[in-house]
Amino acid sequence: DAxxxxxxxxxxxxxxxxxxxxxxxxxxxxxxxxxxxxxxxxLELLIYFNNNVPIDDSGMPEDRFSAKMPNxxxxxxxxxxxxxxxxxxxxxxxxxxxRRDEQFFGPGTRLTVL
Amino acid sequence: GENVEQHPSTLSVQEGxxxxxxCTYSDSASNYFPWYKQELGKRPQLIIDIRSNVGExxxxxxxxxxxxxxxxxxxxxxxxxxxxxxxxxxxxxxxxYKLSFGAGTTVTVRA
Numbered sequence: 001d002a003x004x005x006x007x008x009x010x011x012x013x014x015x016x017x018x019x020x021x022x023x024x025x026x027x028x029x030x031x032x033x034x035x036x037x038x039x040x041x042x043l044e045l046l047i048y049f050n051n052n053v054p055i056d057d058s059g060m061p062e063d064r065f066s067a068k069m070p071n072x073x074x075x076x077x078x079x080x081x082x083x084x085x086x087x088x089x090x091x092x093x094x095x096x097x098x099r100r101d102e103q104f105f106g107p108g109t110r111l112t113v114l
Numbered sequence: 115g116e117n118v119e120q121h122p123s124t125l126s127v128q129e130g131x132x133x134x135x136x137c138t139y140s141d142s143a144s145n146y147f148p149w150y151k152q153e154l155g156k157r158p159q160l161i162i163d164i165r166s167n168v169g170e171x172x173x174x175x176x177x178x179x180x181x182x183x184x185x186x187x188x189x190x191x192x193x194x195x196x197x198x199x200x201x202x203x204x205x206x207x208x209x210x211y212k213l214s215f216g217a218g219t220t221v222t223v224r225a
Contacts, residue, residue, distance in 0.1 A: 031211060043158070043203070043215045056211070091157065101146045101207035105157040 004106030025094030120216030137204035
């Protein structure tokens with residue numbers, strides 16, 4: 001059984017460019033989460049989707065960040081325009097509705113904004 | 115909101131010895147406490163969890179204990195091996211979707 005899939009695994013871009021991160025949750029999982037991990041701030045929840053609907057986006061740092069979930073098997077996190085301080089590892093996680101707090105993480109995307 | 119504190123921040127143990135990591139939480143409504151292991155450059159992996167209706171749970175060499183009265187929970191690793199070297203995160207949840215993570219403990223197992 002495949003776990004959470006993320007792409008790309010590494011992204012290097014220049015300040016001002018648009019970045020799109022992709023996630024495929026575990027099949028059958030109804031909840032999807034985007035996290036950001038940095039040394040300074042640890043793991044931060046950016047946004048939470050349930051049944052493809054954004055439920056909590058209070059962690060999205062600013063309007064430059066947006067996330068979508070057009071169907072149950074795909075989600076994107078977009079940063080436009082990107083800034084050096086966005087450099088971090090971005091994780092996607094998923095869980096079942098009945099156990100939304102039992103979250104399984106993808107391999108992450110390491111983003112570097114120059 | 116929930117505040118989870120984790121100690122120690124770093125832990126070095128001799129192979130074969132035990133390792134203990136402790137976490138405290140602030141919200142008495144929290145009822146789910148997972149532990150994640152993150153190896154260098156890898157994803158956080160759920161290794162064990164406990165819900166508030168039990169006080170202890172074991173899985174081979176790892177165990178978690180929970181004291182709801184004192185609002186703290188601990189991870190115990192026995193007979194440590196080099197592959198146990200990683201960063202370990204505790205977390206707490208009120209049974210909804212939001213996990214509050216501790217700052218992490220870097221465990222180094224010396225051969």
